Amino acid sequence: MDRSQIVNLFSPPIRRLLSGLALDFTNLYEIRLRVNGPLILVYRGEEYFLGKDGKLCRGEKTAYEVTGEDIQESLEHIAGYSLYAYEDEIKQGFLTVQGGHRVGIAGKTILEGEKVKGVKHISYINVRLAHQVKGCASSVMPYLYEDHKVCHTLIISPPRCGKTTLLRDVIRQVSNGYENYPGQTVGVVDERSEIAGCYQGIPQNDLGIRTDVLDCCPKAEGMMMLIRSMSPSVVAVDEIGDYEDIRAIESVIHCGCTLMATVHGSSIDDIKRKPLLERLMNERVFQRYILLGHRSRAGVVQAIFNERGTCLYREAAGLC
Numbered sequence: 001m002d003r004s005q006i007v008n009l010f011s012p013p014i015r016r017l018l019s020g021l022a023l024d025f026t027n028l029y030e031i032r033l034r035v036n037g038p039l040i041l042v043y044r045g046e047e048y049f050l051g052k053d054g055k056l057c058r059g060e061k062t063a064y065e066v067t068g069e070d071i072q073e074s075l076e077h078i079a080g081y082s083l084y085a086y087e088d089e090i091k092q093g094f095l096t097v098q099g100g101h102r103v104g105i106a107g108k109t110i111l112e113g114e115k116v117k118g119v120k121h122i123s124y125i126n127v128r129l130a131h132q133v134k135g136c137a138s139s140v141m142p143y144l145y146e147d148h149k150v151c152h153t154l155i156i157s158p159p160r161c162g163k164t165t166l167l168r169d170v171i172r173q174v175s176n177g178y179e180n181y182p183g184q185t186v187g188v189v190d191e192r193s194e195i196a197g198c199y200q201g202i203p204q205n206d207l208g209i210r211t212d213v214l215d216c217c218p219k220a221e222g223m224m225m226l227i228r229s230m231s232p233s234v235v236a237v238d239e240i241g242d243y244e245d246i247r248a249i250e251s252v253i254h255c256g257c258t259l260m261a262t263v264h265g266s267s268i269d270d271i272k273r274k275p276l277l278e279r280l281m282n283e284r285v286f287q288r289y290i291l292l293g294h295r296s297r298a299g300v301v302q303a304i305f306n307e308r309g310t311c312l313y314r315e316a317a318g319l320c
Contacts, residue, residue, distance in 0.1 A: 011073035035123040038063035100130035100197020100204030131164020138171035151287035155262040187232030189222030220244035
């Protein structure tokens with residue numbers, strides 16, 4: 001991770017504080033700016049304030065207070081002084097910068113009918129740092145193949161537990177080929193630019209040599225576009241859940257493609273309580289369920305189940 005690349009996204013006062021910060025940026029996940037609020041960092045899974053002295057602190061009173069000028073100047077740096085060039089991304093509430101880092105924004109929305117046309121008076125910025133951990137999926141890869149084919153797989157995880165990081169490495173290994181299994185063509189629908197982290201159309205994360213990416217495209221529409229145009233063997237998406245996603249998933253399955261996806265949840269039972277996903281589970285669409293959980297680090301696999309609910313792996317106990 002390029003530390004200077006991250007630091008230079010911000011206004012000079014914040015840049016000075018971050019430059020002197022004695023932290024391992026590979027364990028830094030979020031930098032949050034709220035106008036007239038304290039500067040907040042998420043480091044090693046915990047939330048800290050960044051103090052006026054350039055050190056992490058727990059007390060809000062000693063934290064650096066973000067100003068409107070900080071927000072405006074940071075936006076100018078983030079957009080390369082061409083904010084208008086990012087209008088399409090901004091109306092989705094985020095933009096992606098070099099390195100694959102995603103910058104979320106909030107403020108006053110501009111509506112055209114019932115659709116968001118843009119965002120002005122931006123007063124909130126959340127920089128989510130991209131973390132590619134090559135090899136983090138190696139322990140789960142042996143469970144994702146059956147009869148020499150990749151299994152339809154759903155990764156279940158609470159927020160900030162590494163589901164996208166894990167999915168990214170699964171994609172890379174499936175694409176390049178895993179051990180005796182040959183590489184396969186993978187199509188990725190990256191609706192929020194988090195999986196590939198595309199910058200000006202070029203993925204900043206390594207997704208393998210046989211992977212094609214549709215960036216900033218709605219999942220349901222993107223899945224069908226990839227099937228029609230790129231003939232993938234595997235289709236991968238992040239955070240499924242609404243009705244259109246489910247319909248597209250059924251189309252992917254019927255076309256003979258393998259599906260890999262993630263969803264927010266804390267357990268198998270949690271997913272069963274979501275009506276649309278419950279139907280997919282009852283129909284045994286997914287052949288593997290990977291359950292992640294909160295630990296001292298992201299991406300810790302708690303358990304792996306097959307389509308019948310049989311446990312194939314459990315943390316600490318190993319094989320079930």
